Structures are given as C-alpha cells and as structure tokens.
Amino acid sequence: MVFDSLPAERALEILRGSFVVTPASGGDPAAARREVAEAPGPTVAPLAMVRPDKVIQPGSSDGFDPPADYDALRSAAIQCTRCGLADGRTQVVFSDGHPDASVMVVGEAPGANEDRTGLPFVGRAGKLLDLILASVDLSRERNVYICNVLKCRPPGNRNPLPHEIETCSPWLRRQIELVRPRAILAVGTFSGRLLSGRDVALGKLRGQVYTYQGIPLVVTYHPAALLRNPRWVRPTWDDFQLLRGILERS
Ligand code: SF4
Known part of the structure; x- marks a missing residue:
C-alpha cells in the first residue's frame, strides 16, 4: 500500500476502516464523522501520564519581546525580517483558524503551497489533517487554530535550522499565550521536540501527554509523513484519541 499515491480522503477512509469499526456510515461523511466521534478510543492513555511543564527553551536570547495584543502580534509577525528566511x-505564514480555539495545532514550517497561499497546512497533507480533525469533531472554521514553528518557508523545504527556530520561536510562544487553547497538538518532530522540551525521536515523543505552560500537549506524526508511511497511521489515530480524551475531560 503506497499512501503517497492516494488522495487524502482515501487515506482517511483507510485510517477509519482499519482502526475504527464503523461499517454503517454508508458513505455519508457526516454519519462517518459521528460514528468515528462516538467510537471508543482504542488506546486512550491516562492523563496521569502528564509530565511537568516544559518551556520553549530558545527565543529570548536577543531580548525580543513580541506584542501582547493579538492583532498587533500578527501585524508585526507578517513583516518580520528577523532571520534569513525572510529573503x-x-x-509570512502566520496562522489559520480561530484565535479563540480549543485546540492549537503546531506544525513545523510552511511548504510551497503555504508560502504561496499564506495559510498553514494546505495541499494534500493539510486536507488529510482537516479530515482527521473532523473525525474528532474539530475544524479550523470552528475550534482549531493552526500555525507552525517557523513562519517562513525554508528553501527547498529543508528542515528548520536551530538558529531559525530560536529566532522565530518568540512568535509562537506569544501565539500560545494569547490563544490559550485547551490542548496543543504538535505535529512533527521539530514542534514536538520544541514544545515538549525532549530531544528524542518522534516515535518516543508521541503517545503521552505533556504540558506546556499548563496546557496539555500531545505530539504526533506530521500528516505529510502519514501520506508517505501507512505504519504511522495507527499511532496517529491513537494520539488523536488521546487528544479527544483531554478535551472531553477539560
Ligand atoms: S522565519 Fe520567523 S524569524 Fe525568520 S523571518 Fe520568518 S517570521 Fe521572522
């Protein structure tokens, strides 16, 4: 099975069909979402696994203090030239979704589609993310805020560099402070490491609940990785059940 050749809808259908017993939706997306939302989570980990707060380590070395008002923050960020990625x-890809969101999704960095549209998580990976979010009754139109660690696209979609993360992270730190979601979902290695404060592989980061500034934090695979590797679909599904459990308890 090669997910890279599948449209996002089909990938999620496989995700649903493989891990949730929901044969009765009859192809109706609303019914499928209800069934998925009502299905018992397969491996919802206990919130007793919450670890002590971690903080974003880098970001204040130059004393930069972003505006504490959301509109002012956004206006300043979209003009930022603090690192070489501005060139x-x-x-700048600042965010999408609602600033009063319940859940904040934090990815890694914009890609080509994001750089062109100015919105995070567009294209096939973004569509898959939206569909998985919908399966737990979340959407960027209603209750999800989405952004990235880096606000500007690295050339050639290379990985973020440490000094770029350090320079850009004050924007993210302030976004989290102002949005103050009920839960944070870090997707991908770089956001997971940054927000959890743990420098380990994503496979070791996921599957448990951390806290960031008192906010529950779940780490999972990036949807682009899911499109490449079906082995990560099951653990991602488990992580979304973890997120759902947090929201139901909060
Ligand atoms: S990546 Fe971040 S720090 Fe660098 S220019 Fe863009 S917004 Fe500024």
Whole structure:
C-alpha cells in the first residue's frame, strides 16, 4: 500500500476502516464523522501520564519581546525580517483558524503551497489533517487554530535550522499565550521536540501527554509523513484519541 499515491480522503477512509469499526456510515461523511466521534478510543492513555511543564527553551536570547495584543502580534509577525528566511519567502505564514480555539495545532514550517497561499497546512497533507480533525469533531472554521514553528518557508523545504527556530520561536510562544487553547497538538518532530522540551525521536515523543505552560500537549506524526508511511497511521489515530480524551475531560 503506497499512501503517497492516494488522495487524502482515501487515506482517511483507510485510517477509519482499519482502526475504527464503523461499517454503517454508508458513505455519508457526516454519519462517518459521528460514528468515528462516538467510537471508543482504542488506546486512550491516562492523563496521569502528564509530565511537568516544559518551556520553549530558545527565543529570548536577543531580548525580543513580541506584542501582547493579538492583532498587533500578527501585524508585526507578517513583516518580520528577523532571520534569513525572510529573503526567500513569498509571504509570512502566520496562522489559520480561530484565535479563540480549543485546540492549537503546531506544525513545523510552511511548504510551497503555504508560502504561496499564506495559510498553514494546505495541499494534500493539510486536507488529510482537516479530515482527521473532523473525525474528532474539530475544524479550523470552528475550534482549531493552526500555525507552525517557523513562519517562513525554508528553501527547498529543508528542515528548520536551530538558529531559525530560536529566532522565530518568540512568535509562537506569544501565539500560545494569547490563544490559550485547551490542548496543543504538535505535529512533527521539530514542534514536538520544541514544545515538549525532549530531544528524542518522534516515535518516543508521541503517545503521552505533556504540558506546556499548563496546557496539555500531545505530539504526533506530521500528516505529510502519514501520506508517505501507512505504519504511522495507527499511532496517529491513537494520539488523536488521546487528544479527544483531554478535551472531553477539560
Ligand atoms: S522565519 Fe520567523 S524569524 Fe525568520 S523571518 Fe520568518 S517570521 Fe521572522
């Protein structure tokens, strides 16, 4: 099975069909979402696994203090030239979704589609993320805020560099302070490491609940990775059940 050749809808259908017993939706997306939302989570870990607060370690070395008002923060960020990524970007990708969201999704960095549109998580990976979020009754239109660790696209979609993360992270730190979601979902290695404060592989980061500034934090695979590797679909599904459990208890 090669997920890379599948549209996002089909990938999620496989995700649903493999791990949730929901044969009665009859192809109706609303019914499928209800069934998925009502299905028991397969491996919801206990919240007793919550670890002590971690903080974003880098970001204050130059004393930069972003605005504490959301609109002012956004206006300042979209003009940012604090690192070299400003030279190659089309535009700053600040966020999508609602600033009063219940859940904040934090990815890694914009790709080509994001750089072009100015929105995080568009394209096939973004569509898959939206579909998985919908399966636990979340959407960027209603209750999800989405952003990235880096706000500008690294050239050639390379990985973020440590000094870029350090320079850009004050924007993210302030976004979290102002949005103050009920839960944070870090997708991908870089956001997971940054927010959990643990420098280990994603496979060791996921599957448990951390806290960041008192906010429950779950780490899971990036949807682009899911499109490449079906072995990570099951653990991702488990992580979303973990997130659902947090929201139901809070
Ligand atoms: S990546 Fe972050 S720090 Fe660098 S220019 Fe863009 S917004 Fe500024």
